Amino acid sequence: MKKIKIRAYEVLEKVRLKKPVVHHLTNWVTIETCANVVKVLGASPVMAHAPEEVAEMAGIASGLVLNIGTLTVDFIEAMKIAAKAANKKKIPVLLDVCGAGATHLRDRKSFELLDEVKIDIVKGNASEIARIAGEEVKTRGVDAGKVKKDLLLLAKGLALARKCTVVVTGKEDIVTDGERLYIVKNGHPLMTHIVGTGCMAASVIGTFASVNEDMVYASTCGLVCFEIAAELAAAGSRGPGQFKEKLYDNLYHLDKNTIDTLQKVEA
Amino acid sequence: MKKIKIRAYEVLEKVRLKKPVVHHLTNWVTIETCANVVKVLGASPVMAHAPEEVAEMAGIASGLVLNIGTLTVDFIEAMKIAAKAANKKKIPVLLDVCGAGATHLRDRKSFELLDEVKIDIVKGNASEIARIAGEEVKTRGVDAGKVKKDLLLLAKGLALARKCTVVVTGKEDIVTDGERLYIVKNGHPLMTHIVGTGCMAASVIGTFASVNEDMVYASTCGLVCFEIAAELAAAGSRGPGQFKEKLYDNLYHLDKNTIDTLQKVEA
Amino acid sequence: MKKIKIRAYEVLEKVRLKKPVVHHLTNWVTIETCANVVKVLGASPVMAHAPEEVAEMAGIASGLVLNIGTLTVDFIEAMKIAAKAANKKKIPVLLDVCGAGATHLRDRKSFELLDEVKIDIVKGNASEIARIAGEEVKTRGVDAGKVKKDLLLLAKGLALARKCTVVVTGKEDIVTDGERLYIVKNGHPLMTHIVGTGCMAASVIGTFASVNEDMVYASTCGLVCFEIAAELAAAGSRGPGQFKEKLYDNLYHLDKNTIDTLQKVEA
Numbered sequence: 001m002k003k004i005k006i007r008a009y010e011v012l013e014k015v016r017l018k019k020p021v022v023h024h025l026t027n028w029v030t031i032e033t034c035a036n037v038v039k040v041l042g043a044s045p046v047m048a049h050a051p052e053e054v055a056e057m058a059g060i061a062s063g064l065v066l067n068i069g070t071l072t073v074d075f076i077e078a079m080k081i082a083a084k085a086a087n088k089k090k091i092p093v094l095l096d097v098c099g100a101g102a103t104h105l106r107d108r109k110s111f112e113l114l115d116e117v118k119i120d121i122v123k124g125n126a127s128e129i130a131r132i133a134g135e136e137v138k139t140r141g142v143d144a145g146k147v148k149k150d151l152l153l154l155a156k157g158l159a160l161a162r163k164c165t166v167v168v169t170g171k172e173d174i175v176t177d178g179e180r181l182y183i184v185k186n187g188h189p190l191m192t193h194i195v196g197t198g199c200m201a202a203s204v205i206g207t208f209a210s211v212n213e214d215m216v217y218a219s220t221c222g223l224v225c226f227e228i229a230a231e232l233a234a235a236g237s238r239g240p241g242q243f244k245e246k247l248y249d250n251l252y253h254l255d256k257n258t259i260d261t262l263q264k265v266e267a
Numbered sequence: 268m269k270k271i272k273i274r275a276y277e278v279l280e281k282v283r284l285k286k287p288v289v290h291h292l293t294n295w296v297t298i299e300t301c302a303n304v305v306k307v308l309g310a311s312p313v314m315a316h317a318p319e320e321v322a323e324m325a326g327i328a329s330g331l332v333l334n335i336g337t338l339t340v341d342f343i344e345a346m347k348i349a350a351k352a353a354n355k356k357k358i359p360v361l362l363d364v365c366g367a368g369a370t371h372l373r374d375r376k377s378f379e380l381l382d383e384v385k386i387d388i389v390k391g392n393a394s395e396i397a398r399i400a401g402e403e404v405k406t407r408g409v410d411a412g413k414v415k416k417d418l419l420l421l422a423k424g425l426a427l428a429r430k431c432t433v434v435v436t437g438k439e440d441i442v443t444d445g446e447r448l449y450i451v452k453n454g455h456p457l458m459t460h461i462v463g464t465g466c467m468a469a470s471v472i473g474t475f476a477s478v479n480e481d482m483v484y485a486s487t488c489g490l491v492c493f494e495i496a497a498e499l500a501a502a503g504s505r506g507p508g509q510f511k512e513k514l515y516d517n518l519y520h521l522d523k524n525t526i527d528t529l530q531k532v533e534a
Numbered sequence: 535m536k537k538i539k540i541r542a543y544e545v546l547e548k549v550r551l552k553k554p555v556v557h558h559l560t561n562w563v564t565i566e567t568c569a570n571v572v573k574v575l576g577a578s579p580v581m582a583h584a585p586e587e588v589a590e591m592a593g594i595a596s597g598l599v600l601n602i603g604t605l606t607v608d609f610i611e612a613m614k615i616a617a618k619a620a621n622k623k624k625i626p627v628l629l630d631v632c633g634a635g636a637t638h639l640r641d642r643k644s645f646e647l648l649d650e651v652k653i654d655i656v657k658g659n660a661s662e663i664a665r666i667a668g669e670e671v672k673t674r675g676v677d678a679g680k681v682k683k684d685l686l687l688l689a690k691g692l693a694l695a696r697k698c699t700v701v702v703t704g705k706e707d708i709v710t711d712g713e714r715l716y717i718v719k720n721g722h723p724l725m726t727h728i729v730g731t732g733c734m735a736a737s738v739i740g741t742f743a744s745v746n747e748d749m750v751y752a753s754t755c756g757l758v759c760f761e762i763a764a765e766l767a768a769a770g771s772r773g774p775g776q777f778k779e780k781l782y783d784n785l786y787h788l789d790k791n792t793i794d795t796l797q798k799v800e801a
Contacts, residue, residue: 035462036461039461044407046369046409049339069581070583070584102582141591194570194573196570240570241782244508249507288675295562313676315636315637317604
């Protein structure tokens with residue numbers, strides 16, 4: 001692995017110009033936060049979960065973000081309908097396996113989604129991804145638990161097995177399709193002191209993937225932009241409250257020079 | 268049309284003194300934001316959607332706000348029960364046709380509500396209102412799409428057809444009952460860079476209508492106050508994050524002199 | 535009653551060290567705010583309501599917070615499953631009787647919960663607690679209505695009848711198990727000008743109770759910390775918007791010296 005430079009700004013600029021509609025079926029905790037981060041990027045979030053309309057909504061969308069954070073059985077069924085419509089239209093589908101490894105329901109429904117529809121990007125923290133990769137780990141609710149095996153190998157194996165891009169967020173983020181591999185080393189500890197940064201990362205990645213066909217690259221660019229904004233937001237913040245507000249402000253104003261200067265990516 | 272002065276502060280003052288309970292059945296994205304804007308105005312929001320209690324809740328409320336942003340079939344049925352109770356009690360009912368024109372479900376359920384209960388105020392952006400007025404337009408999820416016909420005529424026609432007040436939000440807002448017409452030219456572009464400003468406007472209007480029987484006038488006064496607060500909030504804000512925080516603060520402190528000086532209304 | 539000193543910081547420190555998972559079944563309005571306040575305290579919130587997983591989630595949790603703010607009949611059934619699992623594991627269960635006294639559904643479901651599962655802490659505002667104690671009062675939606683009888687006696691009676699700790703929030707908070715009694719006089723009027731401070735208080739208390747077996751003491755310590763942070767946040771805030779942001783920041787940074795100096799507790 002060695003340090004490389006990516007053109008993350010180009011993808012961000014494409015988001016701002018194309019303003020893609022990004023359809024979400026997400027959790028009820030951070031739903032406004034997810035919508036807001038998409039909006040602040042310059043794109044157009046739409047949150048809709050009625051089984052009668054999710055397929056039609058996918059029709060006007062350029063990307064689909066699924067997050068099982070507050071799943072119910074019915075809600076997962078609506079996700080499947082939305083994902084099948086997205087698959088048909090060939091727009092990217094991201095699945096945030098939020099809380100996988102915490103309960104059997106979350107594991108089972110994550111596997112169902114992966115088996116029944118095409119997921120282009122699977123995103124989670126270390127223990128969530130380890131669980132989806134088949135390990136016996138325990139997630140602490142929605143916060144990461146301990147993973148014993150080599151996370152890189154688990155992520156690559158999952159990507160190959162599921163033919164998708166895998167994103168593991170943490171102090172260092174892993175993005176891989178099983179062959180290519182990017183490590184993003186941006187970010188700030190304050191991100192773990194508010195709820196929603198993981199969900200926001202998923203929405204940002206889903207938005208970037210909506211305008212760029214290379215999922216591994218789009219995911220990496222999205223993470224780089226999001227986490228640079230977090231670094232800028234954390235600098236001089238009084239605490240987690242002000243940090244979140246500034247995170248929006250810094251994402252909104254993020255420019256090429258800042259991204260080029262601050263990015264920490266290895267490949 | 269020429270510039271006029273309205274006494275928006277008088278209605279705001281009435282809200283602060285009477286502290287009306289404003290019942291909402293709204294979307295899950297901006298539900299806290301809607302409740303908060305009502306609270307910051309000095310009124311008392313209540314969010315309740317169980318079919319077993321919505322009629323009783325209308326009984327202690329002075330106004331009802333319906334927003335179909337994350338509708339389901341069951342949720343619309345609860346709205347109908349709530350609205351019928353509100354109609355019986357003769358308290359104002361506002362319907363935000365959020366996302367009408369994006370899916371057939373939203374169109375159909377909007378028409379059902381308009382047909383089956385008395386809606387006093389219909390509120391939406393340009394393409395949502397055009398759709399409800401019978402035009403074939405496409406809303407971009409919950410963001411406005413393009414409308415070809417004259418929006419003023421569409422709004423007036425809808426108001427007359429449905430015997431209600433119609434509010435179209437945008438760079439310039441239209442408020443009409445088909446005969447009287449107000450144009451509100453306050454507001455700030457930052458309002459379109461966070462989610463929830465449209466929903467907040469609906470909650471503000473619903474709150475103002477709860478203390479003032481003249482729906483056209485109350486809606487106009489509500490928009491004027493909300494958008495002046497937005498102008499003040501935007502001045503000197505770092506970005507959309509700080510803008511939202513300051514929007515609450517400026518609404519909370521809004522005074523007569525500021526409203527009288529900054530209002531831009533035509534009639 | 536006379537002024538006493540409690541070691542609230544010790545319990546806060548225990549929260550920060552143990553980082554308990556606090557499971558919530560709460561309302562859709564302030565769900566993110568509740569999760570965030572738990573996170574900012576240093577603990578780990580998890581929001582999960584699917585009947586298939588709530589018992590298992592209680593298995594990894596150290597405390598359970600129930601809030602009926604946007605109840606439905608099904609949601610209450612999920613609460614019962616979660617609470618029974620929590621009872622079996624002997625972790626504390628807090629019930630926020632949000633909106634009790636506003637509708638018959640809320641009263642009936644509150645009583646059902648109290649009858650069918652073991653609730654360790656019942657929390658509400660004056661009219662909510664009065665209603666649950668058997669008085670005929672009317673709550674203004676989710677805001678407190680007037681209570682004629684002596685609130686202290688009502689709270690004590692409820693605690694004895696239900697064998698639980700009762701917390702009544704207001705300008706002065708009451709914490710009692712029917713025998714012991716604490717009055718917390720911290721707090722700030724701005725707390726009543728945003729939505730969610732009552733729900734946050736419940737989540738804070740539930741978090742403190744997760745690391746301290748003495749429910750009366752843990753509740754008092756939680757309220758003291760939360761309300762001191764609110765006092766600090768209010769000082770110099772532009773208004774309710776900035777107040778909420780600063781509330782998180784001040785909770786996050788709260789230290790022993792500040793708590794020891796500012797606490798206003800009587801026993």
